[in-house]
Amino acid sequence: MARTAGETNRKKLHSYYDYSLLFLTLFLVCFGLVMIYSTSSYNAQRLYGDATYYLSKQALLGGAGILIMLFVSKVDYRAYISKTPLIRIKPVTILYFLCILLQIAVIIFGEETKGAKRWLQIGSISFQPSELSKIAVILMTAYIVQLAPRRLDKIWGFIRVVFIIAPLLLLVISENFSTGLIIGIIMVAICFVASKKKAYFILSGLVMGALASLMIFFVDFRSDRVDAWINVETHEKGYQILQGLYAIASGGVFGKGLGESMQKLGFIPESHNDMIFSVICEELGLFGAVALILLFILLLWRIFIIAINAPDLFGGLVATGVLAHIASQVLINIAVVTSTIPSTGIPLPFISYGGSSLMVILFEIGIVLSISNQIKAQR
Amino acid sequence: MARNRSFNKRNILIVVVVILLVTMVLTGRLVYLMIFKSEYYAAKAQELHERERPIKAKRGSIYDINGVEIATNKPVCTISVIHSQIEEPEKVIEVLSRELGLSEEKVRKRVEKRSSIERIKSNVQKEVADRIREYKLKGVMVDEDYKRYYPYDSLASKVIGFTGSDNQGVIGLEVKYEEYLKGINGTILTLTTAYGVEIENAAEDRIEPQPGNDLYISLDVNIQKYAEQASYKVLESKSANNVKLIVMNPQNGQLYAMVNAPEFNLNDPYTLINEIANDYVGETISDEKLNELLNGMWRNACISDTYEPGSAFKIVTTTAALEEGVLNLTDRFFCPGHKKVEDRIIRCHKAGGHGSQSFVDGINNSCNPVFIEVGARLGAENTYKYYERLGLFSKTGVDLPGEANSIMHKLDIIGAVELATMSFGQSFQITPLQLLTAASAAINGGTLVTPHFGIEVRTPDGRVVKTFDYKTTENVISAETSETMKQLLESVVSDGTGKRAYLPGFRVGGKTATSEKLPRRTGKYISSFIGFAPADDPQVIAIVLIDEPVGIYYGGTIAAPVIADLFDNILPYLGIEEKYTEQELKDYDIGTFEVPNFVGKTKNEMKDLLKIYDFGDIYPTGDGDIVIEQFPLPGEKVNRNSALVLYYE
Numbered sequence A: 001m002a003r004t005a006g007e008t009n010r011k012k013l014h015s016y017y018d019y020s021l022l023f024l025t026l027f028l029v030c031f032g033l034v035m036i037y038s039t040s041s042y043n044a045q046r047l048y049g050d051a052t053y054y055l056s057k058q059a060l061l062g063g064a065g066i067l068i069m070l071f072v073s074k075v076d077y078r079a080y081i082s083k084t085p086l087i088r089i090k091p092v093t094i095l096y097f098l099c100i101l102l103q104i105a106v107i108i109f110g111e112e113t114k115g116a117k118r119w120l121q122i123g124s125i126s127f128q129p130s131e132l133s134k135i136a137v138i139l140m141t142a143y144i145v146q147l148a149p150r151r152l153d154k155i156w157g158f159i160r161v162v163f164i165i166a167p168l169l170l171l172v173i174s175e176n177f178s179t180g181l182i183i184g185i186i187m188v189a190i191c192f193v194a195s196k197k198k199a200y201f202i203l204s205g206l207v208m209g210a211l212a213s214l215m216i217f218f219v220d221f222r223s224d225r226v227d228a229w230i231n232v233e234t235h236e237k238g239y240q241i242l243q244g245l246y247a248i249a250s251g252g253v254f255g256k257g258l259g260e261s262m263q264k265l266g267f268i269p270e271s272h273n274d275m276i277f278s279v280i281c282e283e284l285g286l287f288g289a290v291a292l293i294l295l296f297i298l299l300l301w302r303i304f305i306i307a308i309n310a311p312d313l314f315g316g317l318v319a320t321g322v323l324a325h326i327a328s329q330v331l332i333n334i335a336v337v338t339s340t341i342p343s344t345g346i347p348l349p350f351i352s353y354g355g356s357s358l359m360v361i362l363f364e365i366g367i368v369l370s371i372s373n374q375i376k377a378q379r
Numbered sequence B: 001m002a003r004n005r006s007f008n009k010r011n012i013l014i015v016v017v018v019i020l021l022v023t024m025v026l027t028g029r030l031v032y033l034m035i036f037k038s039e040y041y042a043a044k045a046q047e048l049h050e051r052e053r054p055i056k057a058k059r060g061s062i063y064d065i066n067g068v069e070i071a072t073n074k075p076v077c078t079i080s081v082i083h084s085q086i087e088e089p090e091k092v093i094e095v096l097s098r099e100l101g102l103s104e105e106k107v108r109k110r111v112e113k114r115s116s117i118e119r120i121k122s123n124v125q126k127e128v129a130d131r132i133r134e135y136k137l138k139g140v141m142v143d144e145d146y147k148r149y150y151p152y153d154s155l156a157s158k159v160i161g162f163t164g165s166d167n168q169g170v171i172g173l174e175v176k177y178e179e180y181l182k183g184i185n186g187t188i189l190t191l192t193t194a195y196g197v198e199i200e201n202a203a204e205d206r207i208e209p210q211p212g213n214d215l216y217i218s219l220d221v222n223i224q225k226y227a228e229q230a231s232y233k234v235l236e237s238k239s240a241n242n243v244k245l246i247v248m249n250p251q252n253g254q255l256y257a258m259v260n261a262p263e264f265n266l267n268d269p270y271t272l273i274n275e276i277a278n279d280y281v282g283e284t285i286s287d288e289k290l291n292e293l294l295n296g297m298w299r300n301a302c303i304s305d306t307y308e309p310g311s312a313f314k315i316v317t318t319t320a321a322l323e324e325g326v327l328n329l330t331d332r333f334f335c336p337g338h339k340k341v342e343d344r345i346i347r348c349h350k351a352g353g354h355g356s357q358s359f360v361d362g363i364n365n366s367c368n369p370v371f372i373e374v375g376a377r378l379g380a381e382n383t384y385k386y387y388e389r390l391g392l393f394s395k396t397g398v399d400l401p402g403e404a405n406s407i408m409h410k411l412d413i414i415g416a417v418e419l420a421t422m423s424f425g426q427s428f429q430i431t432p433l434q435l436l437t438a439a440s441a442a443i444n445g446g447t448l449v450t451p452h453f454g455i456e457v458r459t460p461d462g463r464v465v466k467t468f469d470y471k472t473t474e475n476v477i478s479a480e481t482s483e484t485m486k487q488l489l490e491s492v493v494s495d496g497t498g499k500r501a502y503l504p505g506f507r508v509g510g511k512t513a514t515s516e517k518l519p520r521r522t523g524k525y526i527s528s529f530i531g532f533a534p535a536d537d538p539q540v541i542a543i544v545l546i547d548e549p550v551g552i553y554y555g556g557t558i559a560a561p562v563i564a565d566l567f568d569n570i571l572p573y574l575g576i577e578e579k580y581t582e583q584e585l586k587d588y589d590i591g592t593f594e595v596p597n598f599v600g601k602t603k604n605e606m607k608d609l610l611k612i613y614d615f616g617d618i619y620p621t622g623d624g625d626i627v628i629e630q631f632p633l634p635g636e637k638v639n640r641n642s643a644l645v646l647y648y649e
Helices: A019-048 A053-073 A077-081 A091-109 A129-147 A149-153 A155-175 A177-194 A199-218 A220-230 A236-251 A276-309 A313-337 A355-373 B006-036 B038-049 B089-100 B104-112 B126-134 B172-176 B221-237 B274-280 B287-298 B310-324 B359-365 B368-389 B416-423 B432-443 B479-495 B555-573 B582-587 B603-612
Strands: A013-015 A111-113 A116-122 A125-127 A376-378 B050-055 B069-081 B118-125 B140-149 B186-191 B205-207 B214-217 B242-248 B255-261 B332-335 B338-341 B344-347 B355-358 B454-458 B464-467 B509-516 B525-533 B540-547 B592-594 B618-621 B627-631 B637-639 B644-648
Touching: A019 A053, A019 A276, A019 A355, A053 A355, A077 A091, A077 A129, A077 A313, A077 A355, A091 A116, A091 A129, A091 A155, A129 A149, A129 A155, A129 A177, A129 A313, A129 A355, A149 A155, A149 A177, A155 A177, A155 A199, A177 A199, A177 A313, A177 B006, A220 A236, A236 A276, A236 A313, A236 B006, A236 B038, A276 A313, A276 A355, A276 B006, A313 A355, A313 B006, B006 B038, B038 B050, B050 B205, B069 B089, B069 B126, B089 B104, B089 B118, B089 B126, B104 B118, B118 B126, B126 B140, B221 B242, B221 B255, B221 B540, B221 B555, B242 B432, B242 B555, B274 B287, B310 B368, B310 B416, B310 B432, B310 B479, B310 B509, B310 B525, B310 B555, B332 B359, B332 B368, B338 B368, B338 B416, B344 B368, B344 B416, B355 B359, B359 B368, B359 B479, B368 B416, B432 B479, B432 B525, B432 B540, B479 B509, B509 B555, B525 B555, B540 B555, B603 B644
Parallel strands: B618 B644
Antiparallel strands: A013 A376, A111 A116, A116 A125, B050 B186, B069 B118, B069 B140, B186 B205, B214 B454, B242 B255, B242 B540, B332 B355, B338 B344, B454 B464, B509 B525, B525 B540, B592 B637, B627 B644
């Protein structure tokens, strides 16, 4: 916001920028890089002869992500729902349909790894469209809801939102259940915040729960995971989780020290990915793990503050969406790693190896920072 | 644009509260895992990470009766390379191929192989390994290890035995005393990655190995050497198949020597000795055949093979008859050259017969008809009673693996013919050691001893942890009978068929035997002799068996001298002094005299002087004519026939 010399003596409205959130984000990204180096150096050396193979890739994308974040934070978030000057279409609509196209593309051209198509190969960059879909869903849901927030007071208003998001949601679920779950949570969270009446949420929550458990128990591929979860020490598919438990438990209170993990030496497959939290526990102990959780809580708290202070409902809902996104991923990831719920592949935000995930989250933090930038604070 | 209402804010707070609740649950779960389940999972993880690497325990040594080491360990080294640590591959290849005598390409292949650790060569001599260590090459590992080593190579090979690749005993005493010798292996627990690669600098848990204990045996290296010399001499001169020789202390059963010539090299037990390999020159031996031949080579025939003892068994028959009181030394017998038993005619070895003779003459002549009659007087049941008492129905209990037992008739099928043949050692089989043990009882006052090698077990620092006791049965025969047996057997050597075992100065007793091998009439014999000394107080008893000698095969002719040769060497060694009788001094020119002073005498004078004195060999040296020095020195007392050295100038 521009200031003029004449305003100095009055109570002034300052444009606000949430530096706490920015620094928390930067700290988490850096901490993530340290842990990626710690967890991946052994495997990188073994497979590529270069201990920094994963670290340098992640650092590069992380750096790019931070630049994108800083740029996005300076763009007014309301621009996403105003018509672009040239083609007279709102960016949020473009993004939404782009994501649908990309999800279709991934089903047709996707790279198959471990029985699921999740990756699009563009040149030398492989990219996970489902990550981008998360932004699309946050923005789209918030946009639809804020158009007529009173409708959400009735269940039909909610169902209307679900119908609009459904095409993308179904496409995502068809290729990646875990991401679909996250997207569903984001959507529900935004609707929940916008609605004044809650009874139908409890009802639909039960219905969703029933549907989810049907999926979990009756689709072969997933009921195996439940078996593995129940018999983690004996089931052959429980291997990865069991190795994670070994790592967590052998950390004790203060851990073995940074870089001293034994389990990362090939015992936990791809320990720099979804299982990275277990190695953090092993190396930094309960102390380090709780500290990390507190950092996440702090980060979420900042987003919460921004959400409730957002200048308009759209900003508040978008911030809520980001909050729901990060919180659900952190909680589900930790729950999976500690074998609290059946295993499902969700990366730990900021920390786990994976460019698409990191870039998308940094993009979202950028939007939240941009919302914070629109808060008029009194000095 | 819609406003952000207060209920929206409250709703966000609800979301955050839900998040916080879930976070608390998960933190609780973490606390549970990392504090309460920590030990459980950490122990499991540790198990997964650790790899046990055994450290070989040092095997105990075997010492002879004088404390001479006859089986021990030699430090050897294993040379290996760790690919990732090598800094100068070319130098490593060059040094290793030169020092280890391996081809360069072979070393190169292993050095350049991408593996965690690659063995280049094992069983490398310590000196070579030390030299390699001196180069301080990065990535080259020198691991020390022990290899079983036998300082005397083939000495008593079939008795001592050897060890296999895991340092476990394969034959002989090495097997029998495995539990004392082997020690307890230690372990190194190292941490490894999931791919089994050891992690460097990780703290190692180490359980130290416990070395095995040392075994002290009654074998005497010197006696064994004398016995082997005597055996090889007759083995070669008679082109025999093999020669077995056992030397024992008849009073307590301690075995001093056990020879199975030809022996094999304990440091190279898997190579066939020439005596066997020569039969297969130019043939390729299948693995199965090789195995069979090796087993044959390793076989301790002294205890594992049975034979018909022949006339030496007359010791047992005589002992039994004397003890039972059916025989008096003065009893007279008549030998017409044969004896008819039922429908069979059994011949005496002397075609014309020995005519009328006393029993003493009968045993001196080893006359079969005499013993047929003695056997008949005893009867089958009494015969077996004494066989039993003298240990002929059971294994001797010697502390060696693979002992065989005797093969005897069933008591109820023994007729007159069987009884007759048994009386002179035919129609049944026993092991040489069984005969030696029975004969010992006959001459040691009537005690049946257990022949054995093992005396005691000591820790490496010399503390005795186990002393072996062996079963002895006293009074299996009476002392009087034993006394008579000693006299009879001494007379066999001094006046009878065993006279080639006669040693002036020593009182030797014994009995000869010539056993025809089965099947009969193939001209294959085992010549044997069993002898002991001194005859009045036996300190040593020995038996020799010459298997399939070529040419003369009479035990009295070829086997008795082997024992004489042996006793001549070992009796003085055992501290048994010569005592010559008047007759012997005269007959064998034995006695001492004082050496006169020859210094200053001329060659011609010496010629006459040497006729007066009883010197043996004379060794003159120097070119002169006058003696300037002499050995032995003047005034010394020397035996007759001693050598004399003279220096002329």
